[in-house]
Amino acid sequence: MKTSSPSTFSRRRFFGIAGGTAAATFTARSWAQVAGANSDLRVGVIGAGGRGGAHLSAYSNMKGVRLVAKCDVDPKVSAEYRDPRKLLDAKDIDVISIATPNHWHALASIWAVQTGRDVYVEKPVSHNVSEGRRIVEFARKFGKIVQTGTQCRSSRTGIAEAVKWVQEGNLGKITVSRGLCYKNRGSIGKTEGPQPIPEVIDYDVWCGPAANIPLRRKKLQYDWHWVWNTGNGDLGNQGIHQMDICRWFLGENALAPKVLSFGGRLGYEDDGETPNTQVVYQAYAKAPLLFEVRGLPTKGHMGAGVGCIIHCEGGHVVVPNYESAIAYDKDGKEIKKWKGAESHFVNFIDAVRSRKSTDLYADILEGHLSSALCHTGNISYQLGQKKTREELDAALKADTNLTESFGRMAEHLAANKVDLTATPATLGMALTMDPVTETFPGNDAANAMLTRVPREPYAVPEKA
Numbered sequence: 001m002k003t004s005s006p007s008t009f010s011r012r013r014f015f016g017i018a019g020g021t022a023a024a025t026f027t028a029r030s031w032a033q034v035a036g037a038n039s040d041l042r043v044g045v046i047g048a049g050g051r052g053g054a055h056l057s058a059y060s061n062m063k064g065v066r067l068v069a070k071c072d073v074d075p076k077v078s079a080e081y082r083d084p085r086k087l088l089d090a091k092d093i094d095v096i097s098i099a100t101p102n103h104w105h106a107l108a109s110i111w112a113v114q115t116g117r118d119v120y121v122e123k124p125v126s127h128n129v130s131e132g133r134r135i136v137e138f139a140r141k142f143g144k145i146v147q148t149g150t151q152c153r154s155s156r157t158g159i160a161e162a163v164k165w166v167q168e169g170n171l172g173k174i175t176v177s178r179g180l181c182y183k184n185r186g187s188i189g190k191t192e193g194p195q196p197i198p199e200v201i202d203y204d205v206w207c208g209p210a211a212n213i214p215l216r217r218k219k220l221q222y223d224w225h226w227v228w229n230t231g232n233g234d235l236g237n238q239g240i241h242q243m244d245i246c247r248w249f250l251g252e253n254a255l256a257p258k259v260l261s262f263g264g265r266l267g268y269e270d271d272g273e274t275p276n277t278q279v280v281y282q283a284y285a286k287a288p289l290l291f292e293v294r295g296l297p298t299k300g301h302m303g304a305g306v307g308c309i310i311h312c313e314g315g316h317v318v319v320p321n322y323e324s325a326i327a328y329d330k331d332g333k334e335i336k337k338w339k340g341a342e343s344h345f346v347n348f349i350d351a352v353r354s355r356k357s358t359d360l361y362a363d364i365l366e367g368h369l370s371s372a373l374c375h376t377g378n379i380s381y382q383l384g385q386k387k388t389r390e391e392l393d394a395a396l397k398a399d400t401n402l403t404e405s406f407g408r409m410a411e412h413l414a415a416n417k418v419d420l421t422a423t424p425a426t427l428g429m430a431l432t433m434d435p436v437t438e439t440f441p442g443n444d445a446a447n448a449m450l451t452r453v454p455r456e457p458y459a460v461p462e463k464a
Ligand SMILES: NC(=O)c1ccc[n+]([C@@H]2O[C@H](COP(=O)([O-])OP(=O)(O)OC[C@H]3O[C@@H](n4cnc5c(N)ncnc54)[C@H](O)[C@@H]3O)[C@@H](O)[C@H]2O)c1
Pocket: 046, 047, 048, 049, 050, 051, 052, 071, 072, 073, 074, 077, 082, 083, 084, 099, 100, 101, 102, 104, 122, 123, 124, 149, 150, 151, 205, 206, 208, 221, 222, 223, 236, 237
């Protein structure tokens, strides 16, 4: 296993920049001046494996855009660079597109902004709340265009129109904004002791801002989603798309003042840590956002599986996929339908050219807020305790939405032969959030989980 020594790769030395003024060479000037003679935008992709493939093909097929460099720590993925710092050090790249695992998103984004680049970063934009806010601050300070990879936001004639229609009051007020991530996720297997890391991968770079700890699962790649050091569970994997749509319908532009989560990793024992069954309740004052994750086999709910149900006084709207929505009246009769999506990558490139972050369909602030709703849900869950079925019933009974959701969750688990007496679920800690400071007043344990212990030379910069 190779490692990179911090002394060799101090960020400032690496990029040859001083303090926070690195962008001076790029920011004020328009992209056209630096984009090369034929004014093509030159794109570099960091994390060119799984999802990175969609980035590569989007830019390869776009007019006025040249895909000039790829970076992936895994040599099996054909790329010019193995270390994000080396790609960022290259002088001939205007735009950075990031599809690494979650724990690298904020650091790669901020480094890219500091070196004068506009950024497309996959969802969730952060691995924790604080670093997500920091990307927003850096993007604003350096005047950079930063798009979040929540492509449902580019469903303009589809979901965006439905959001507008609901917000105009056509179905009365929203009563519950419900997100569903019903996606079958099997066991990742159970290993004994540390597992070998592929020799060819620089594991220290792979870990980056996350703790460099022995691998305790079979597969290094992809299954990082299911351990807290690098992933955010399915809530922050698939679920972030639907979390974002739920918040979009509500029109909420801050974190919710109260959050509670419950659930468990149930039905199998494996090396994963994150819950495969989870409810998150974000108690906004006007109407709650209620999110349900189910990783064991299940049917959908009210016409959606991975989707959203926006319950309103006069009916409901179902978002069954990434590009459409259907409205129903109180009697369940379909009354309106929307469909259509544009390219989220094209929207990003258009905004890079216009230099207006308001042209983005998923500006980094939207990405930060929706990612953070996943993180605060996970913090509540992680600070919880195992409870009996009766204790859960008692704790949730004051709220009809929670009681209903827990009831269906328990039925779903029973159908998968999960006995909540033998393998109890976890009741998370009820948390109070100050949406202005994005902290939990007076709760040291929860506040500690809003960020992570910095690991040099991969510490996510603190201040823009
Ligand atoms: N928007 C979407 O619809 C969508 C879909 C799938 C995945 N994603 C997101 O994309 C990201 C990647 O997911 P995935 O499924 O491709 O994961 P993956 O683990 O399959 O692939 C990640 C790739 O990044 C590489 N990598 C890891 N650390 C790196 C580093 N420091 N520098 C360069 N390369 C590095 C890996 O070698 C691998 O090739 C995740 O954050 C995920 O949430 C988004």
